[in-house]
Structure formats: C-alpha cells, structure tokens
Amino acid sequence: MAILSVDNLKKNYGKIAALKGVSFKVPNSCVYGILGPNGSGKTTLLGIIMNVLKASSGSYQLFGEPATDAHRKKIGTLLETPNFYHYLSAVQNLKITAAIKGLGTDDIEHVLATVDLLKRKDSPFSSYSLGMKQRLAIGAALLGNPDVLVFDEPTNGLDPVGIAEIRTLIKNLSAQGKTIIMASHLLDEVEKVCTHVAILKQGTLLTSGPVKEVFAGNDIVQLASSSIDALLNIVSQYPTAQQATILNGMVEVAFTAGTVDLAAINQYCFEKGIVLSHLQLKKSNFESKFLQLTNN
Structure with missing residues (x-):
C-alpha cells in the first residue's frame, strides 16, 4: 500500500500554475524526497496534502484512502519555521504542543531522547542553537509516535553541523520504520538521506522513483x-x-x-x-x- 498517492494534482494562483498535473506514489517505510529549486511547487504540494491549501483539481490519497483529517492526524508535520516560546524549556513547549494536538504528555521524555535533547530538556528555547531548535521542532512532530512524517526543508538555514545533525536524525527515524516525506532544494541532502525522489521544476514533475534508478546510468x-x-x-x-x-x-x-x-x-x-x-x-x-x- 502506498502511504501517499498523488494523481494529476494542479494548483493555480490566478494565471500562475504552481502545480501542473503532478502524479506519484510514496511507498511505505521510505525516505521520499521532493526535490526542486525554490519556486518549483514543493511547499504548495505539501500544503495541499496537509489540507493547508486546496488543490485546483486532481486528487490524492493517504494510506490507500481518500484523505481525511483523521488520516492527517496520523502524520507528524514540520511545514513552517518552529514556533515555540523562547522563555520556556523544551519540556514546557512540548507540553503546550501536545495539548494543542489533543495528545498526552507521557512520550515527551522519549521524544526528547530521540532528538538528542534530553540533557537540555529544562533549558530555555532561547539558549538553543539553530540545529537544536530544528530538532525540537522535529520532536514536536514526533509526539503521538506517528508512523509518517512530513518535513518542508528540514535543514533550511542551518550551518553544516546542524545539517549533519538533522540528516543523522532522519536516518535514525527511517531505521525505526517511519515513512518520511521531505521537500528540499538541496541535491546533496536527497543523495545522502532519501531512498526515493520526485523532481519538480516550475510545477512540473520531471521524474520520480527510487533514487538509484532516477540518478542511474549515464x-x-x-x-x-x-x-x-x-x-x-x-x-x-x-x-x-x-x-x-x-x-x-x-x-x-x-x-x-x-x-x-x-x-x-x-x-x-x-x-x-x-x-x-x-x-x-x-x-x-x-x-x-x-x-x-x-x-x-
């Protein structure tokens, strides 16, 4: 069963076509990279899937069924810049996030251990490096232990150390069997962490499939x-x-x-x-x- 199936998805902003009939499938337990330069339609695509935006036409399915809010609640997302209270600790911020999501707080310690922030759990958010802040945002997406994660440019703005930390974290999450869908404009990022890829350019899908097949051959x-x-x-x-x-x-x-x-x-x-x-x-x-x- 495909975790996500996108069928001829289109999105227009007036005369501007942000997505031009995009179709692909995301298999279970993969790291699926949606790759393309800025303005290629990556964020628009993820926004539609998570019901932040409405498609102009086309359809998509989650877990083999027409997408509903119940399906989306099974997905952990990081679509925008992390929005935490700077004067609160990691634990306090995650408790607020859990309450907003209607979740319990029993797994906060486990989540912080997963993103390697347990030792800094009581430090204020303002004292974190950019990489730590991004790891905490991923930790927020992990609340409730979702099997599917959706990240939009998870290493954007990070220094090389922060990028390496996020890449390691994504690999570890994948090794736990989670399906990860991530948008990126960085070819190096896709090469190092993704098993599958869809390449977009100006809203058009150029190719998709396993990374080794898409980038093989010549x-x-x-x-x-x-x-x-x-x-x-x-x-x-x-x-x-x-x-x-x-x-x-x-x-x-x-x-x-x-x-x-x-x-x-x-x-x-x-x-x-x-x-x-x-x-x-x-x-x-x-x-x-x-x-x-x-x-x-």
Whole structure:
C-alpha cells in the first residue's frame, strides 16, 4: 500500500500554475524526497496534502484512502519555521504542543531522547542553537509516535553541523520504520538521506522513483575549447549524445553507459572546426544527472 498517492494534482494562483498535473506514489517505510529549486511547487504540494491549501483539481490519497483529517492526524508535520516560546524549556513547549494536538504528555521524555535533547530538556528555547531548535521542532512532530512524517526543508538555514545533525536524525527515524516525506532544494541532502525522489521544476514533475534508478546510468564526457558556446552547439548534434549542458566552464555530455568513444568524439569536433583543449570521461554523478533533468 502506498502511504501517499498523488494523481494529476494542479494548483493555480490566478494565471500562475504552481502545480501542473503532478502524479506519484510514496511507498511505505521510505525516505521520499521532493526535490526542486525554490519556486518549483514543493511547499504548495505539501500544503495541499496537509489540507493547508486546496488543490485546483486532481486528487490524492493517504494510506490507500481518500484523505481525511483523521488520516492527517496520523502524520507528524514540520511545514513552517518552529514556533515555540523562547522563555520556556523544551519540556514546557512540548507540553503546550501536545495539548494543542489533543495528545498526552507521557512520550515527551522519549521524544526528547530521540532528538538528542534530553540533557537540555529544562533549558530555555532561547539558549538553543539553530540545529537544536530544528530538532525540537522535529520532536514536536514526533509526539503521538506517528508512523509518517512530513518535513518542508528540514535543514533550511542551518550551518553544516546542524545539517549533519538533522540528516543523522532522519536516518535514525527511517531505521525505526517511519515513512518520511521531505521537500528540499538541496541535491546533496536527497543523495545522502532519501531512498526515493520526485523532481519538480516550475510545477512540473520531471521524474520520480527510487533514487538509484532516477540518478542511474549515464556516462558523462567533459569537453572544453576556446569557444564554449560553439562547442555546445556542435556536440549537442552528436549522434549518440543524450544531453549537453555547460557546467563550470566546460561542456558536459551524457551518453548511455558504456557507449562512449573519446577518439570518435575528438575527430567529430575537429571535423566541425572545433579544436578541443579538454576531453575526459567521467562517470555520471547526482549533480550532472540533476542538471540534465532540470536544464531541458
């Protein structure tokens, strides 16, 4: 059973289409990354799923059924900047959050242990680092022990230490069997913690599926010459080239794995009047594949 099924979901703000017929499924017990640059529709999508926003058309299901508030109560969410009382402790803030959610307070100590804040449970929120504040927000989402968690940009604004802490926490929660759906504009974040991904660009779903499949496969050839634009135009027409982009002052060309012939590429460019100053085969990586998908 899919935890979340999205079917042709659309959202319009006047003439602006924030979501353009998005469809995908989130399997149970995965870390599902919704990846895309700012403005791609990630937050809008999560807002619709959690009933903060209304879709213009399309549908979605939670736990294999049409979504209801009862279903959403089974989901722990972190969609906005944490909103805690600065002068209260972690325990006091979580007691207030539990009361708002209609939950008991028996699991507060366990939640604080899970997010590694038990030793600072009586410290005022104002004394916390940004990473600790974000961990407490995740702790609030964990109240009631939900099996599904939804996070919008969980590492946004954090320093490298805070980012590493949140990534470790997400991995630990996943190891406990929880399904995590998280929006991110950071490719590195998805690569390191997600098992599945949906890539959005300007409201359009480019691709979705297991991370290893979405980012698998191609070999990348790096080329350079005195005229990068002319080189890009020439190699884009190479018979077996799948995609050509400019990255860090070089042209990167994607080929089906195992089909690259560097000598033939060099000869092709020379015959087209382009003398190469750099020609190198490198295996595809997440960044190159992501740019191939999003630069079309």
